Amino acid sequence: xxxxxxxxxxxxxxxxxxxxxxxxxDRVSAEMDTGDIPGNTHLYAGQEAxxxxxxxxxxxxxxxxxTHRGHGHCIAKGCDVxxxxxxxxxxxxxxxxGKGGSMHIADLGRGMLGANGIVGGxxxxxxxxxxxxxxxxxxDVAVAFTGDGGVNQGTTAESLNLxxxxxxxxxxxxxxxxxxxxxxxxxxxxxxxxxxxxxxGMPARKVDGVDFFAVHDAMGEAVERAREGGxxxxxxxxxxxxxxxxxxxADTYRSAEEKAAMRRDQDCLARFRTRVTQxxxxxxxxxDAVDRSVSAAxxxxxxAARAADRPxxxxxxxxxxxxxx
Ligand SMILES: Cc1ncc(C[n+]2csc(CCOP(=O)(O)OP(=O)(O)O)c2C)c(N)n1
Numbered sequence: 001x002x003x004x005x006x007x008x009x010x011x012x013x014x015x016x017x018x019x020x021x022x023x024x025x026d027r028v029s030a031e032m033d034t035g036d037i038p039g040n041t042h043l044y045a046g047q048e049a050x051x052x053x054x055x056x057x058x059x060x061x062x063x064x065x066x067t068h069r070g071h072g073h074c075i076a077k078g079c080d081v082x083x084x085x086x087x088x089x090x091x092x093x094x095x096x097x098g099k100g101g102s103m104h105i106a107d108l109g110r111g112m113l114g115a116n117g118i119v120g121g122x123x124x125x126x127x128x129x130x131x132x133x134x135x136x137x138x139x140d141v142a143v144a145f146t147g148d149g150g151v152n153q154g155t156t157a158e159s160l161n162l163x164x165x166x167x168x169x170x171x172x173x174x175x176x177x178x179x180x181x182x183x184x185x186x187x188x189x190x191x192x193x194x195x196x197x198x199x200x201g202m203p204a205r206k207v208d209g210v211d212f213f214a215v216h217d218a219m220g221e222a223v224e225r226a227r228e229g230g231x232x233x234x235x236x237x238x239x240x241x242x243x244x245x246x247x248x249x250a251d252t253y254r255s256a257e258e259k260a261a262m263r264r265d266q267d268c269l270a271r272f273r274t275r276v277t278q279x280x281x282x283x284x285x286x287x288d289a290v291d292r293s294v295s296a297a298x299x300x301x302x303x304a305a306r307a308a309d310r311p312x313x314x315x316x317x318x319x320x321x322x323x324x325x
Contacts, residue, residue, distance in 0.1 A: 003053075003213035003220075004279060011282055012290065014056055014212060018048040018269055019294045020081060021072040025243070027298050028071070028088060028102075032247045036306070038090045041102040044072030046242035047175055049268035051076035053215025054143060054173050054235075057223045063111045063129035063142040065122035069175075070115030073145050074105050077112045085301035091308035097319050098311045119180075120153025122146050123172060127159045130170035130232075141169040141226040149180025151193055160200045160234070169226035171219065172197070172234040175209065177241035182253045197234035209239030210266045213275065240266040 006014070025045040031037055044051070047069075055064065055076035066073040074084055080095060087094030088102050095105055106114035113129065116122055126144035133140040150156060151174045163170050174193055178185055197204035203225070207218045215237060222233035240262045244251030251259070276282040 003216040004275070004281065006216075008281065010056070011276055012286065014052055014216075015269075015272055015276075015282070015287060016290050016294060017052045017056075017076050018212065018272065019290055020297070021045070021048045021051065021075045022269060023294050023298045024075060024081065024085070024301075025071060027302060028085075029243060029247070031089075031302060037088055039101045039103075041071075041088065041247045042069040042245065043243040043247070044069050046240040046262070046266065046268075047072055047177060047209065049212040049215050049272070050173065050175050050209045050237045050239050051145075053209075053212050054145075054171070054219045056216060057219050058111065058141070058143070060109065060111050061138065061140045063113050063126065063133075063140065064145060065113045065125040065129070065142070066115045066145050067122060067147060067150065067175075068103050068115065068117050068119070069147070070105060070145075071102070074107070074112055074115065077107075078110045079105065079107045079112055081297060082301045082304055083107075085298075086305040086308050089305040089308070090310060091305055092311045092315075093304070093308040097315070099319055120146065120150045120155040122150070123156045123159030126170050126172075127163055127166075127168055130163070130168035130226075131166065133169055134166070139169075139227050141171065141223055143171045143173055145173045145175060147180060148174065148176040148178070148185035148189055148193070149183075150174075151176075151196075152180075152189060157196075160197060160202065160232070163232035164200045164202050167229070167231035169229075170232045171222045171226060172232065173219075174234060174236050176236060176238050179241060179245065179253075181245045182249075193236045194234065202232045202234060204234040204236065206236045206238065209237040210268045210271055212268055212272050239268075 025043040051072040064077055083095035087096055091098045103115050103117045123144040126142040129142035194204035194206055205218045208214045218235050
């Protein structure tokens with residue numbers, strides 16, 4: 001595994017990001033239960049190795065387009081966690097000044113083009129960003145995160161076709177967490193997702209999304225190909241989804257045993273810890289120190305978000321549309 005050759009600082013950064021996503025999502029779940037968060041959330045816990053394995057290869061000028069389950073993508077792409085928490089609480093200090101909420105977090109300065117409530121919305125957006133990079137010859141790449149549900153949308157088929165016809169520097173990161181809402185992907189998805197991409201003439205790889213190093217290695221190849229003018233790649237990343245589809249989902253379509261086994265056997269943080277400690281790359285103390293600092297950071301984010309004001313009434317119509325000039 002090439003990822004195991006990463007320098008110590010990069011390994012620590014990968015773990016810090018994955019841990020931040022996990023603690024952030026567990027905390028958002030608990031805070032939702034208090035009733036103080038307006039709207040709805042779709043939690044990313046369990047899928048951390050996918051966002052981080054992909055985004056660790058990207059710079060601020062590389063672009064990602066996300067989904068309704070976007071918190072993990074935002075954190076992995078470097079969005080400010082305090083701003084995200086405040087956004088989810090609908091506060092004026094939020095990353096979108098409290099007017100977007102969980103499903104519309106964006107930070108163009110970080111190349112995070114936005115979470116997106118439209119299933120299958122991200123592939124065309126990422127193709128647009130990749131076309132810009134290609135026309136301007138910047139060597140930047142774009143990533144479309146989408147789900148096993150999103151991959152069945154017509155928008156994805158059209159994007160795969162255009163990406164290959166125009167040889168765009170785009171990576172389709174299909175996160176297959178086994179379900180679209182309550183429908184199993186085995187019930188709703190025909191054939192093989194990688195072979196669909198191969199049908200459009202682009203390379204594709206199925207990746208174990210519990211294994212940060214597997215995702216990181218597969219993405220490394222895809223990014224290199226894209227930056228060198230070799231065109232698009234599809235990664236079919238298989239992950240668990242720890243929570244229900246959304247915060248109000250009773251999640252009765254999976255048994256308690258199934259969910260407990262998933263958390264026990266498919267935990268990317270535990271897998272990472274075992275890998276790096278067995279290889280003597282990091283010590284348990286190194287990782288415990290990250291755990292402590294992440295917990296303190298998320299506590300601080302919640303306290304600050306709770307203490308902040310809601311957007312003032314007179315700002316109701318500002319920041320609703322992007323101002324380009
Ligand atoms: C175009 C469109 N159709 C339907 C929905 C309703 N919807 C929201 S999330 C979702 C399931 C998406 O599943 P998947 O793409 O696998 O992502 P996951 O929720 O598993 O992360 C659906 C059908 C939507 N938001 N947009």
